[in-house]
Each structure stands twice: as C-alpha cells, then as structure tokens.
Amino acid sequence: MKFIDRVKIHIKAGKGGDGITAFRREKYVPLGGPAGGDGGRGGNVIFEVDTGKTTLLDLRYQKKVIAENGGNGKVKKMHGADGTDTIVKVPQGTIVKDAGTGAIIADLTRPGQQAIIAKAGRGGRGNFHFKSSRNSAPQYSERGEPGEEKDVQVELKLLADAGLVGFPSVGKSTLLSVVSKARPEIAEYHFTTISPNLGMVQVPDGRSFVMADLPGLIEGASQGKGLGHQFLRHIERCRVIIHVIDMGANDGRDPIEDYEIINKELAEYEYRLMERPQIVVANKMDLENAAENLKRFKAKYPDIDVFETTTIIDEGLDAVLYRTADLLAVTPEFPIFNEDDTEATGVLYKFEEERPQFFVHNLGNGQWLVDGDGIERTFQMSRIDSDEDAMRFARKMRKMGIDEALREAGCQDGDVVTICKVEFQFVE
Numbered sequence: 001m002k003f004i005d006r007v008k009i010h011i012k013a014g015k016g017g018d019g020i021t022a023f024r025r026e027k028y029v030p031l032g033g034p035a036g037g038d039g040g041r042g043g044n045v046i047f048e049v050d051t052g053k054t055t056l057l058d059l060r061y062q063k064k065v066i067a068e069n070g071g072n073g074k075v076k077k078m079h080g081a082d083g084t085d086t087i088v089k090v091p092q093g094t095i096v097k098d099a100g101t102g103a104i105i106a107d108l109t110r111p112g113q114q115a116i117i118a119k120a121g122r123g124g125r126g127n128f129h130f131k132s133s134r135n136s137a138p139q140y141s142e143r144g145e146p147g148e149e150k151d152v153q154v155e156l157k158l159l160a161d162a163g164l165v166g167f168p169s170v171g172k173s174t175l176l177s178v179v180s181k182a183r184p185e186i187a188e189y190h191f192t193t194i195s196p197n198l199g200m201v202q203v204p205d206g207r208s209f210v211m212a213d214l215p216g217l218i219e220g221a222s223q224g225k226g227l228g229h230q231f232l233r234h235i236e237r238c239r240v241i242i243h244v245i246d247m248g249a250n251d252g253r254d255p256i257e258d259y260e261i262i263n264k265e266l267a268e269y270e271y272r273l274m275e276r277p278q279i280v281v282a283n284k285m286d287l288e289n290a291a292e293n294l295k296r297f298k299a300k301y302p303d304i305d306v307f308e309t310t311t312i313i314d315e316g317l318d319a320v321l322y323r324t325a326d327l328l329a330v331t332p333e334f335p336i337f338n339e340d341d342t343e344a345t346g347v348l349y350k351f352e353e354e355r356p357q358f359f360v361h362n363l364g365n366g367q368w369l370v371d372g373d374g375i376e377r378t379f380q381m382s383r384i385d386s387d388e389d390a391m392r393f394a395r396k397m398r399k400m401g402i403d404e405a406l407r408e409a410g411c412q413d414g415d416v417v418t419i420c421k422v423e424f425q426f427v428e
C-alpha cells in the first residue's frame with residue numbers, strides 16, 4: 001500500500017432550503033395571512049480527527065465531498081428539514097488548506113477535534129417574515145443561501161516529537177526498533193524505509209516521547225531528489241532532530257561529508273529545519289573504521305556533542321534518549337507554517353463578515369461593476385421576479401453601503417451598474 005499524505009478534493013456544503021410563499025386558507029377568508037415556511041439550513045462539511053486512521057487514502061478515492069441541502073419551507077409556516085452534516089474522518093495531524101490561496105483552513109491535531117471546512121447556507125425566510133403594515137400579503141420569500149464551495153488541499157503531517165534523519169542505511173530504522181515497539185523493515189539496501197514509521201519511546205526514567213523514522217535523505221533531497229523531499233515536510237513537526245551518521249562508512253562514503261550534506265539539505269528546506277536542536281549520533285561504532293572516522297569528525301567539529309552507538313546491540317542508546325527527552329522539555333513547538341501564512345495560524349474558519357462584502361470596479365464610459373462574495377450571496381438569496389423585488393434588492397444594496405461606495409468612486413446619475421449580470425441604473 002502506498003503511503004498517501006497529500007490529497008486535493010472538492011468540498012461543497014449544502015445550500016439552505018428556499019423559503020416559500022404561501023397563504024393560510026381559511027373558510028370565509030378570501031386570502032388568509034402569509035404562512036410560507038422557512039427553508040432548513042444545509043449540511044456543513046466537517047472534518048473530524050479519528051485516531052484510528054493513519055493515512056488520507058479514503059479521501060483519495062473520494063475526490064468530492066458534498067453535504068446535503070436544506071429542505072424548502074412548507075405551508076403553515078413549517079420549517080424545511082435541515083441538511084445533515086457530512087463528517088469526514090481524518091488522521092491526527094491533518095492540515096486543510098485552501099487549494100487556491102494556500103491559506104490554512106484547519107489544523108487538526110487533537111483526537112476528536114472537529115473543524116467546519118465548508119459552511120452550510122442558511123435557509124431562506126418564508127413570506128410571513130415580510131408582512132408589514134403596508135403589505136399584509138407579501139408575495140416575497142427568500143431563497144436559501146448557497147453552501148460554501150471550495151477546493152482544498154489536505155495534508156498529513158506526522159505528530160512526532162523527535163525525527164531520525166540521515167543518509168539511507170545508516171541505521172535509523174534499527175535505532176527506532178531498539179528503543180520502541182515499532183517494527184520497521186530493516187535491510188542492507190538503500191531506501192528500505194519508504195514511508196515514515198512512528199514509535200513511542202520510553203526513557204528509563206519514565207519520560208516518553210514519539211520518535212519518527214524517516215526515509216533516508218540524499219544530496220538534493222530539498223530539491224526533490226530521492227524520497228526525501230515529500231518526507232522532509234514531516235520533520236517540520238519534530239522539535240528535535242536526531243541526525244544519524246554511519247561512522248563505519250560501510251558504503252564507502254565519508255561520514256563527515258554525509259553529515260554536511262544532510263545539514264545542507266535541512267538548511268535549504270523551507271521550514272528552517274536547522275533551527276531545531278539536533279543530536280548527532282555516530283552509529284555503527286562496532287565497524288573497523290568507525291573509531292578513526294570519529295576521531296576525524298571530532299577534530300573537525302570539536303564543539304559538537306557526539307553520541308556513539310551500535311544500534312544492533314543496543315549500545316549507547318540510553319544516553320541518546322535522555323538527551324532527547326531533556327531537549328524536548330525545553331524546546332517549544334515550532335510554528336508549522338511559513339511566515340507569510342502566520343496570520344492564518346489557528347484560524348479554523350473565516351466568517352463571511354470578515355470578508356469584504358463587495359468591490360466596486362469602474363469600467364469607464366459610465367459603466368460600473370460590483371462584485372464580491374457578500375453581494376453575490378445576497379443576490380443569490382433574493383428572488384428578483386418583479387419590480388417590487390428589484391426595489392427590495394436595491395434597498396438592500398443601499399444598506400450594504402454600495403450606493404455610497406459607488407458615489408464616492410465617482411458614479412454619476414444615469415450610469416449603469418452591473419451586479420451579478422443584472423444591470424441597474426444609478427439614480428440618487
């Protein structure tokens with residue numbers, strides 16, 4: 001099974017049901033009072049953390065998630081049925097981004113955590129709401145609000161405290177298998193590990209943390225070479241990096257060069273991984289050349305604390321675990337997003353009130369265009385079947401400040417204003 005950790009899907013929340021126009025029918029009353037019911041709200045699309053899930057595979061096959069529409073209002077002021085919310089179960093560590101802008105919509109890190117990814121439309125109001133002293137028998141009823149619709153990029157980032165990085169075959173999986181119950185595949189050939197493995201590590205003094213064994217990195221990994229790049233993203237969540245070096249230089253590589261290449265890749269990767277505390281592990285100390293190589297390494301990097309290990313016989317690992325736990329205790333979580341994203345950090349849902357309601361564009365020649373989410377929503381909820389409806393819509397626009405904005409922008413009496421493909425003439 002292929003490890004899938006990035007999926008793009010289309011999400012659509014349910015439209016609110018339409019409000020209806022209806023009148024009470026009573027004996028001897030020719031036209032009873034307005035009694036058209038309200039539409040029900042649509043269903044939201046909600047993502048929920050399910051700790052039983054470890055991949056985004058289900059989503060890959062789904063591609064589209066659509067929630068139910070609300071029911072239309074009924075006679076006798078009866079409310080239409082609300083649409084059922086659609087709940088999508090995702091693994092812990094799932095991040096949902098707007099596929100267009102890259103803005104983060106949700107960061108689902110806690111078991112059971114929910115986030116509304118697409119908000120349902122509200123139901124339209126039935127005609128009895130529009131009764132007034134001037135009009136006791138309104139024909140007007142409102143349409144349901146459209147549900148939010150968007151393309152989202154869903155990504156899975158592992159939730160590990162410490163991550164093992166290094167060239168292929170340096171012994172990362174062996175290390176994890178010795179210090180935890182995880183049983184990753186271990187073999188002589190390169191890229192044995194093709195998807196990350198997680199293990200819960202118990203430090204002898206009782207502390208514990210999650211360690212991730214990641215696929216081996218090679219030169220150019222930050223540019224997409226090997227398997228490294230797609231997994232470098234996972235290191236972003238790790239607060240401590242455990243850099244494993246094959247001091248025995250079994251493969252004929254130079255351990256010092258290996259160490260420098262990996263650090264260069266970490267530095268070049270976008271999340272500034274070199275700013276994380278790093279523990280340097282000199283592994284395979286049982287091999288012939290290891291002591292000599294370590295001596296050279298220490299001569300070149302005298303200030304680095306190197307932990308000597310022989311993972312196959314569980315030698316030297318306790319010291320690594322203690323050091324990791326100590327560093328985790330004092331290392332705060334790193335913000336997981338790019339600096340330009342930070343404003344969106346932690347925002348689960350942007351309410352429509354925060355969005356600009358409309359934009360005014362001067363097309364020249366006395367022609368104007370007004371667009372934007374707010375106005376388009378209002379328009380879609382309004383039935384414009386008659387002059388009276390058009391006037392109602394015009395009043396709404398005035399309330400939203402559109403008239404004023406047009407006037408300020410230089411709109412003149414008699415200019416033509418297009419809103420949602422419908423033309424209006426501007427009059428003071």
Ligand SMILES: Nc1nc2c(ncn2[C@@H]2O[C@H](COP(=O)(O)OP(=O)(O)OP(=O)(O)O)[C@@H](O)[C@H]2O)c(=O)[nH]1
Binds near residue numbers: 171286313
């Ligand atoms: N001599 C010796 N061999 C070791 C030691 N640790 C691991 N090995 C061997 O090195 C080989 C690779 O080990 P893995 O743990 O699979 O290495 P890895 O870093 O996970 O490799 P990739 O998954 O390919 O990135 C295996 O044959 C291990 O038995 C050690 O301390 N000494």
Ligand SMILES: [Mg+2]
Binds near residue numbers: 193
């Ligand atoms: Mg491995």
